[in-house]
Amino acid sequence: MDSNKDEALKCIEVAQKYIGEKNKEKAKKFLYKAEKLYPTQLAKDLLLQVSIMPDSVETEQPRRRKASLPRDPSPKQLEYTHEQLALVKRIRSCKDYYEILCISKDATDGEIKKSYKKLALQLHPDKNKAPGADEAFKAVGNAVAVLTDIEKRKQYDLYGNDDDRVSRSRSSGHYSRGFEAEVNPEELFNMFFGTGFGSNVYVRRGGRWQRQTQSHQHDERRNRENPNNGMSAFVQLLPILIAVLLSMASSLFISDPAYSLSVNTKYPVLRRTFHLQVPYYVKENFHSEYQGSVRRLEQTIEDEYVTNLRHQCYRERSYREASIWKARNFGNDDLYHKAQKIKTPSCETLEKIQNYGTL
Missing domain, CATH: 1.10.10 (Arc Repressor Mutant, subunit A)
Incomplete structure (x- = not known):
């Protein structure tokens, strides 16, 4: 002690x-x-x-200051590169469409589209996350939409360099210069990259962009060179029109189909195919009226059923992918998770058929 x-x-x-x-x-x-x-x-x-x-x-003040400092063990990583940000800044600082696409004022349609394809791939919102990338992507799309239209390009060359018009359009942030594209930037992107671009040319008909193949271009050029082609084309189509009319007339005398894939008052009796167990419906007098091969009929039913499933599966997947892209583009996590959970029942049924040969 x-x-x-x-x-x-x-x-x-x-x-x-x-x-x-x-x-x-x-x-x-x-x-x-x-x-x-x-x-x-x-x-x-x-x-x-x-x-x-x-x-x-x-003694107390330094301790409190030290305790209040947040700890950040790892710096936040940028979702974009310096090159992507530099490209966005360059586009946003441009004064006209030619500068945006890095082309001269006498550039051809081929040069304009080539420049657009290069820039659009670099600025698409799914690939470029730099600030202002969306606006830059719209600017590039608007530029190619205007410069590939003959009339709009003429108007733009006449009035596009007006200082007042430029200042007003730049303040709005749309790079429009008083000219608005008639096609959505995403639709324009899909037109260039969703289908083969090599042999297709996009033209406006009735105020909308449409894909024109080389054969269509050749037909239009031939029609311009020979105004009488309209009558000759009608004479050539006359046999086809007659055949169509005869087919429509003969269909009036054709009996009802032997089956239906959906139940109704005319086809109330449920049957299933032998192989895939596909449900189909027939008339009450099917056994006495139908004289053909039931096995061959059921093969036709299964082919039609699988074809319908493929089309429905494609629509279901397209809708889900579009919903996911929209949610990701808007940065909405709730919508993104909901989009990922969208069901594709036709695809699941089709997969079962392909894997097991049965429903």
Whole structure:
């Protein structure tokens, strides 16, 4: 006990030293230690004195500042490269469509489309996440839509460099220069990259963009060179028209089909094919009226059923992919998760048929 008392007195002496230095925390530490070793009234009085002391500015302030600093062990990684950001900034700083596409004012349609394809692939929202990439992508699409239209390009060459028009359009952020494209940037992108571009040319008919093949171009050129081609074309089509009319007339005398894939009042009796168990419906007098091969009929039904499933599966997948892209483009996590959960029942049924040969 005497040794504990001596140690307690030493702790009190150290605590008194820290009290003189106004170091409240360390004084408390040694006083609590002294009380633990050998309780004394002196230690209790000193603890009371320390408790009413103001906090030390030198010791407390740095500790609080250090505790308030957030810890970030790993820096946030950018979702875009410096080259992508530089390209976006260049497009947004351009003054006209020719500068946007990096082409001269006498550039051909082929050069315009070639430049667009290169820039559109670099600026598409799915690939370029740099700030302002969406606006740059729209600017490139608007540029090619205007410059590949003969009339709009003429008007743009006449009025596109007007300072007032440029300042108004730049303040709106659409790079329109008073000319608005008649096609959505995504639709324009799909027209260039969704189908083969090599042998196709996109023209406007009735205010809409349409794909024109080389054969169509050849027919239009031939019609312009020979105005009488209209009558000759009608004469050539006359046999086809007669055949169509005869087919329509003969269809009036054709009996009803032997089956239906959906139930109705005319086809109320349910049957299933032998191989895939596909449900189909027939008339009540099917056994007495139908004289053909039932096995061959069911093969036709299964082929039609599988073809319908393929078309429905394609539509279901297209809808889900479009919903996912839309949610990702708007940065909406809830919509993105909902889009991922969209069911494709036709695709699942088709997969079962392909894997197991049965429903």
